[in-house]
Amino acid sequence: MGALMQGGGGDMAVDEALVVEDFTINKHAAAIRIANRMSLAERRTWNVLLFRCYPRLLSQETHALPIRDLAFDVGCTPNNLNWLMNSFRALNRLEVEWNVIQAGQRRWGVTTALAHAEIVDGRICEWSYPAPLRRALYQPEIYGRLNLHVQKNFRRAHALALWEFFHLHLGGDRSQATCRLTVAEYCDLLSVSEHYREEFRLLSYYAIKPVLAEISTKSDLAAKVTYVRDGRGAVSMLEFDISRRDHDCLETQDPLTVRLIGDFGISPEDAATFRLKYRHSEVWLGELLDDIQRRYAAGRIPRSRVPAYTRATLGRAGATAPQVGGIPASTTSASTAAGAERTEPTPTRPPPDADYERGSHRFAKMPESERASALAAWISTPGAQVCREMYQKHGLRSPIARAAFLQWLGQSSETTEILEI
Numbered sequence: 001m002g003a004l005m006q007g008g009g010g011d012m013a014v015d016e017a018l019v020v021e022d023f024t025i026n027k028h029a030a031a032i033r034i035a036n037r038m039s040l041a042e043r044r045t046w047n048v049l050l051f052r053c054y055p056r057l058l059s060q061e062t063h064a065l066p067i068r069d070l071a072f073d074v075g076c077t078p079n080n081l082n083w084l085m086n087s088f089r090a091l092n093r094l095e096v097e098w099n100v101i102q103a104g105q106r107r108w109g110v111t112t113a114l115a116h117a118e119i120v121d122g123r124i125c126e127w128s129y130p131a132p133l134r135r136a137l138y139q140p141e142i143y144g145r146l147n148l149h150v151q152k153n154f155r156r157a158h159a160l161a162l163w164e165f166f167h168l169h170l171g172g173d174r175s176q177a178t179c180r181l182t183v184a185e186y187c188d189l190l191s192v193s194e195h196y197r198e199e200f201r202l203l204s205y206y207a208i209k210p211v212l213a214e215i216s217t218k219s220d221l222a223a224k225v226t227y228v229r230d231g232r233g234a235v236s237m238l239e240f241d242i243s244r245r246d247h248d249c250l251e252t253q254d255p256l257t258v259r260l261i262g263d264f265g266i267s268p269e270d271a272a273t274f275r276l277k278y279r280h281s282e283v284w285l286g287e288l289l290d291d292i293q294r295r296y297a298a299g300r301i302p303r304s305r306v307p308a309y310t311r312a313t314l315g316r317a318g319a320t321a322p323q324v325g326g327i328p329a330s331t332t333s334a335s336t337a338a339g340a341e342r343t344e345p346t347p348t349r350p351p352p353d354a355d356y357e358r359g360s361h362r363f364a365k366m367p368e369s370e371r372a373s374a375l376a377a378w379i380s381t382p383g384a385q386v387c388r389e390m391y392q393k394h395g396l397r398s399p400i401a402r403a404a405f406l407q408w409l410g411q412s413s414e415t416t417e418i419l420e421i
Contacts, residue, residue, distance in 0.1 A: 019386040023148045025051045028345070031113075031137065032097065032144055032164045038094070038191075040157040041076060043164075045087040046113060048073040049127060049150070050137060051148055057129070057138045064126045081122060088117035088127070096133060106312045120347035153218040155397060156192045158211045163219050166242045170221075180228075186238055196368060200235050201304060205265050208238070213261035213268070220245050256285055264289070265307035290403075294356050297404035306332045356403065359410030378405050 017152035025047060038046075041215045048070060061301035071078035094113040111130040129137065145168035154160040181189065187197050190211075196203045208225060216222045222245055260271035278285045292310055295301050299307050322360045363371065379391070391401035 019091075021289070023051070025054065025146050025148065027144050027146050027164065027168075032161075032168050036089070038157060038161070039087075040154065040160060041074065041083050042090045042094075043088045043157060043160050044074045045070070045084070046091055046153055047148060047151060051113075053127075054138070057134055062126055062128045064120075064124055067123055067125050070125060073148065084119065084125065088114065088119075088125075092117060144170070145172055147220060150219050154214060155212060155216055158192075158207055159214040159218075161190055161220060162211055162223075163215050166215070166221055166240070170242060170244065176241075178241055179238065180237055180239045182237055183235060205303065205307075207263055210261070210263065213258070216268070217258055217261070219361060230332065231380060244311060256282060256289070259289055260310070264292070266308045266310060278314075285314075293403045294407060297407055356407045356410055359406035362409055363406060374409060375405065378408050381408070 027047065027050070052065050056063065067081070067084065069076045070084070076083050077328055085401055091113040091336070095110055096113055097110045109132065111133055115128045115130045120126060146164060146167055148157070151160055154163065182202070183200065187203070190207065192207050194202065196207055212223050212225055213332065222243050224241045226239040226241070229233045230236040230241055257271050257275050260266040260274060261268055266274070290311065292301070296303065322412045363374070366374065396402045396405065
């Protein structure tokens with residue numbers, strides 16, 4: 001982990017009201033660089049627990065917090081405790097390792113992210129940290145200052161982890177920074193699965209471009225990457241240019257733009273162009289993107305061709321975009337001023353995939369227990385490995401995983417067959 005134990009352990013007067021108002025934490029560098037896989041909920045939970053107990057981190061061994069408050073800070077529901085229990089289990093197993101020189105002696109050690117955790121009467125959660133970790137977390141020498149309001153915007157665990165790492169390089173006062181990581185270091189930092197490490201094109205499409213797009217559109221940072229190639233032309237290094245953005249400019253991003261960049265691999269410049277072109281046809285554009293995702297989930301579009309296919313589809317779709325007030329979305333202001341009138345009927349979009357629609361209706365009528373059984377059956381069937389990995393990382397929030405699952409569900413003749421698998 002490196003440098004975990006360099007932080008001092010002296011007490012420090014902390015104004016708790018000020019800390020709560022700021023909703024920021026100084027997270028130790030080694031805690032940011034934890035190489036083990038952490039889900040989005042686990043990383044959010046650990047950050048909030050540290051923030052809530054920080055003023056008493058040294059003076060108290062055990063800390064307590066109402067689950068309702070924790071759920072609000074993390075962005076989860078307080079009515080279902082499964083996410084919290086799973087987070088506590090994972091954090092109790094998560095290893096934090098150090099190997100440093102301290103007082104002229106080399107010290108190696110290992111501990112867990114949490115020493116213990118309890119849920120009392122379904123209303124209160126209690127937790128504690130190992131003693132060496134408490135001292136290091138309280139007064140870190142090297143840290144990233146994290147705004148926990150911003151972390152609630154993320155939907156990808158990789159994006160949250162990389163956002164923390166970028167803040168570590170910016171430090172407390174710099175507005176811009178550049179950091180370089182080898183491809184292997186990047187994969188280790190984000191715990192990228194072996195499937196994506198084998199081919200850089202897959203890594204870029206699934207674990208670099210969408211991650212940077214989410215950071216640049218949903219956080220207080222903007223980030224760009226430059227691929228550094230070796231003598232053979234293979235990408236060996238990633239160079240990130242990071243800059244801060246004013247918190248006031250954290251506008252609510254257009255969801256269609258975020259989808260174009262994050263799910264379809266479209267560059268921010270092309271995404272902005274298409275959104276401007278179809279600014280009066282948002283519903284139609286959303287349905288068209290849904291249709292592309294269903295085609296991909298059904299295996300009709302190779303994953304490497306999704307960005308090019310999307311650009312080509314949107315590029316030639318101007319004539320079929322629905323009209324608003326008798327004027328097509330792609331009609332220029334000059335033709336509008338000239339009084340050009342379109343008299344042909346608006347083309348209708350082809351009906352959505354029947355299997356997908358059937359699966360959507362079936363899933364909506366299922367009770368919770370049957371939904372879990374259907375999902376388990378889908379995961380256990382062969383094929384569509386990428387879609388299943390997307391589900392394991394993001395659940396049904398992943399549009400690709402959701403489309404693949406609903407299409408599979410619609411292809412099953414009877415729900416009872418699914419439940420018996």
